[in-house]
Amino acid sequence: MKKYNVAILGATGAVGREFIKLIEERNFPYNELKLLASERSAGKEIEVAGKKYTVEEARPDSFKEIQIALFAGGSISKTLAPEAVKFGAVVIDNSSAFRMDPEVPLVVPEVNPEAIKQHRGIIANPNCSTIIMVMALKPIYDSVKIKRVVVSTYQAVSGAGKEAIDELTDQVEAVMEERPVKARVLPSASLDKHYQIAFNLIPHIDIFVDGDYTKEEMKMVNETHKILNDPSIGISATTVRVPVYRAHSESINLELDGPLSPPEAKELLAKFPGVIVQDNPAEMIYPMPLLASGHDEVFVGRIREDKSVKHGLNMWVVGDQIRKGAALNAVQIAEYMIHQNLI
Structure with missing residues (x-):
């Protein structure tokens, strides 16, 4: 070669x-x-x-x-x-x-x-969160067009760099040792104000832009439109930093153009390269960032019908944002x- x-x-x-x-x-x-x-x-x-x-x-x-x-x-x-x-x-x-x-x-x-x-x-x-999402969207989109996506992300601190990883460790140790917690990095090191991430969630990744969405949220919207070459898809994103070291998780709600049952969605996803379906509620099998870390694949589970809307589907998607992302x-x-x- x-x-x-x-x-x-x-x-x-x-x-x-x-x-x-x-x-x-x-x-x-x-x-x-x-x-x-x-x-x-x-x-x-x-x-x-x-x-x-x-x-x-x-x-x-x-x-x-x-x-x-x-x-x-x-x-x-x-x-x-x-x-x-x-x-x-x-x-x-x-x-x-x-x-x-x-x-x-x-x-x-x-x-x-x-x-x-x-x-x-x-x-x-x-963007890492976009890659993880479109890996799960693509096989469904090719089978039944997607009208609307509502996604909430649960993004690991490693997405903000080594300083954020160190900060999470330091803060956990401080809490456990009953010492004052210092916050210098998150939600962004470039901002004047910082929040504790240990035992907390921060609904703010990147800067705020028009409409009080963050730049990270708009990346998911605009990049998905470009990758799928379909600006007609309605997409709303909320991106959240969570006290996890590695691998991003996403709760994705879909409104489809036509019917697609959860078993059919599972079959489509299982056949798609780079995706692994982990979905057995009876055995408590579903994707988690701890298990996805270090793996190349994107993991999808909790695939279920959304009965609040016609042709609705919910799923939970996890991927290592440093590797596949x-x-x-x-x-x-x-x-x-x-x-x-x-x-």
């Missing part, structure tokens, strides 16, 4: 580290590997497949002779992605910089792989391109 020169931007962060794990686990066909990060992280050593690599500072000329560039996300994408494309690289970007750009495909490989062919050097990875989705895009001879 042909091998490719690969660059990972943001190699020292959570998503960057996951990129590294995945290319090892999946035997990704790389020839040369370049690990890039900010000036602060440059010089660190990371071992990949038994070989030590020194992290380099990311610069515009870092992408010479690179064919595939995996960007972990962040504001630097807006600057460096076009530079990487100038050198001939295909950039798969995990930031929000290009997601709604009409010239940039927004891709979940199991859902809309055909969009990959439209790229002009940059392919956008959707971020790093794995990007690696799968690269693998698809390789297998389809698109790169």
